[in-house]
Amino acid sequence: MRRSKSAIIISSSSLLSLLFLLDLILSPNLAIGSKRRVHVPDELDDVIDDEEDEVWKQWGMKSKPSHDSFDPPPLDLLESNPYAFEAEMLKRHSGPSIGFVKLQPGVRRSSDKVVEIARKWSKLLKTGSVNARFTGFDPNTVMYTMESGQDITELKEFVLSQPEAYEIKIGEQIYRRPGDPPLDEFIEKLRSEHKADDQVSKEETGYLKDEL
Known part of the structure; x- marks a missing residue:
């Protein structure tokens, strides 16, 4: 009977030791690989965040045009062949473009006739995959708008091929048929x-x- 009682006492103490070790192992502060909880206070008025990233700063801002993207043709071409230099400048034109076309002078036109000319030109250019739109401006003028300035050369050639047009203004330059x-x-x-x-x-x- 003495042996059985001592065995029971030893078993009880071993069980207590085992429970104590399990408690230590399962503790959040000592468990391996456990994540500590982070407390975030509700009052953040005094918190200063000086690590605002550049993506957030640029969000919603319009992109600034790059001055380095424009590659003008060589000036030697201007001296040797001004017409080729002019053509190269037109090819390098980018962005939306707005300008005016002067119709042949000495011809009486109604406002409806000018609108008819503008519509005809818009349809003809659309079939040529050039995104441009013409609008009647006054009895002697048609206004054009373009989304992509890279098609400005095709626009100039088209306008000067139309019998109703006399000259077209692109930026500060005015273009007419040779000899006019x-x-x-x-x-x-x-x-x-x-x-x-x-x-x-x-x-x-x-x-x-x-x-x-």
Whole structure:
């Protein structure tokens, strides 16, 4: 009986020791690989975050144009062949573009006729995969808008191939058919011709009256 009691006492003490060790092992502070909880306070008014990343700073901001992306043609080309230099400048044009086309002077047009011309040009360019839109501006002018300035060369060639157009302005440059004078000179020439015709008509009318 003494042996059985001592065995029971030893077993009880061993069980207590085992429970104590298990408690230590399973403790959150001593367990291997356990994650400690982080307490985040509700009051964050005094917290200063000076590590704002660049992505957040640029969020919603418009991208600034890169001045290094423009690659102008060599100036030697300007001296040797100005027309080739001009063509290369047009090819390097990028971004949206807005400009005006002057119609042939000396022709009387209604506003409906100008709108009809603008619509016809818009449809013709769309079939050529050039994204441009024409709008009637006044009896002598059509306005154009383009999303991609890289098609500006095709636009210029198209406009100058149309019989209703006299010149097109792209930026600060004005383009006409080879041999055509500036618009103001051409208008002055037309006025002089009309005055001469009127004078001839008056002289012929007076001669007929004298004959009668």
